Amino acid sequence: MPISKIEVYLLKYARSVVAAGRSNVDRIVTGILALHGPGAIDPARTRAEILGQCALLDRSMDEQRTRGEVMDQELAEDILARQDRDTKGAQLRDVMVAVRGEARECFDPESLRIYRLDEPIPESHEGLARYAGSMMTLLEQNPRTGATVLGKPVTAAELAAPVTPALESYRGALDNVAREARETELARVRRDESEARFRRVLHNVAAILAGYLRLAGLDELADRIRPTRVRAAGAADPELPGDVLP
Numbered sequence: 001m002p003i004s005k006i007e008v009y010l011l012k013y014a015r016s017v018v019a020a021g022r023s024n025v026d027r028i029v030t031g032i033l034a035l036h037g038p039g040a041i042d043p044a045r046t047r048a049e050i051l052g053q054c055a056l057l058d059r060s061m062d063e064q065r066t067r068g069e070v071m072d073q074e075l076a077e078d079i080l081a082r083q084d085r086d087t088k089g090a091q092l093r094d095v096m097v098a099v100r101g102e103a104r105e106c107f108d109p110e111s112l113r114i115y116r117l118d119e120p121i122p123e124s125h126e127g128l129a130r131y132a133g134s135m136m137t138l139l140e141q142n143p144r145t146g147a148t149v150l151g152k153p154v155t156a157a158e159l160a161a162p163v164t165p166a167l168e169s170y171r172g173a174l175d176n177v178a179r180e181a182r183e184t185e186l187a188r189v190r191r192d193e194s195e196a197r198f199r200r201v202l203h204n205v206a207a208i209l210a211g212y213l214r215l216a217g218l219d220e221l222a223d224r225i226r227p228t229r230v231r232a233a234g235a236a237d238p239e240l241p242g243d244v245l246p
Contacts, residue, residue, distance in 0.1 A: 003068075013231050014061055014202050020225045021054040021209045024218065031216025050212055053205045060194075060201040067191040074184040081180040085173040089125060092132055092166040096121055099135075099159050106146030106154040115139050115156065129171055136163045203227045 028050060029043045103117045112118045115138045122131050139160035146154050206227040213222035 010199070010202065011061065013206075014057055014198075017202065017206045017209060017225050018054045018057050020213070020221060021050050021205075024213065024216075024221065025050045027218065028212050028216040031218060032212075035215070035217055046212075050209065053208050057201055057205045060198045064191075064194045064198040067187070067194045071184075071187045071191045074180070074187040078177075078180045078184050081173070081176045085125065085170070085177050088166070088170045088173045089128060092128065092163075092170045093121060095162050095166045096132060096135070099163060102148075102154065103146075103159055106148055106159075107144065108146075111144055111146070111156075114142055114144075115159075125174060129167065129174060132163060132167045132170070136160045136167060139163075206231075 025047055029041070029047055032041050032046070033043065100117050103112060103115065107115075107117075109118070116131070116135050119131070122128050139156040142156060144156045148154060206225050210222040210226040213219070213225075
């Protein structure tokens with residue numbers, strides 16, 4: 001499914017936050033030391049903390065992208081499974097029409113009623129499978145022999161024979177549709193979880209990095225990545241820090 005404008009803006013905002021942290025990490029460390037004195041922070045630990053926050057946001061973006069791709073694949077497999085179900089359903093229906101036509105030629109009306117061959121073929125997917133299964137079972141368990149107009153004998157079991165593989169194939173297609181639906185729902189839950197986690201990480205990492213930038217006296221850059229309601233909601237195209245400041 002196509003990525004929404006909100007997702008585009010959130011990813012763009014997240015990348016700008018990561019870029020601001022990584023490209024300015026040394027300026028942040030030197031700026032804090034210059035403003036607050038040589039012993040104000042441990043430069044190595046502060047640098048590692050900033051880069052660690054950037055890495056956390058990167059991982060969160062990667063997870064969201066991966067689970068989004070999994071979701072897209074599951075949706076594609078849903079479509080393929082439904083197409084296969086419809087194709088095999090049409091094949092089963094064609095077989096049943098042919099069997100019913102041959103039965104009407106070979107058997108009397110009473111036999112048609114016994115085998116449910118006088119009933120309309122259901123339109124629903126599950127209804128079609130149940131009806132075909134019932135018809136096949138009745139043909140197999142109630143042996144009768146009829147004859148064509150040319151006198152060729154035809155048994156009920158012979159009529160049931162072509163229904164069996166078509167019905168098994170159709171039932172397998174129905175099972176695939178149900179399984180794909182379950183897998184898609186699971187993928188949707190996981191994608192939604194990763195999206196919520198990504199938004200939470202983005203908001204907090206942006207706040208942390210904006211705080212470091214302010215401590216270093218880089219207020220203008222801090223303002224451009226700090227989490228606001230509009231930015232956190234992905235409601236507007238974010239202004240990238242790299243457009244003006246290094």
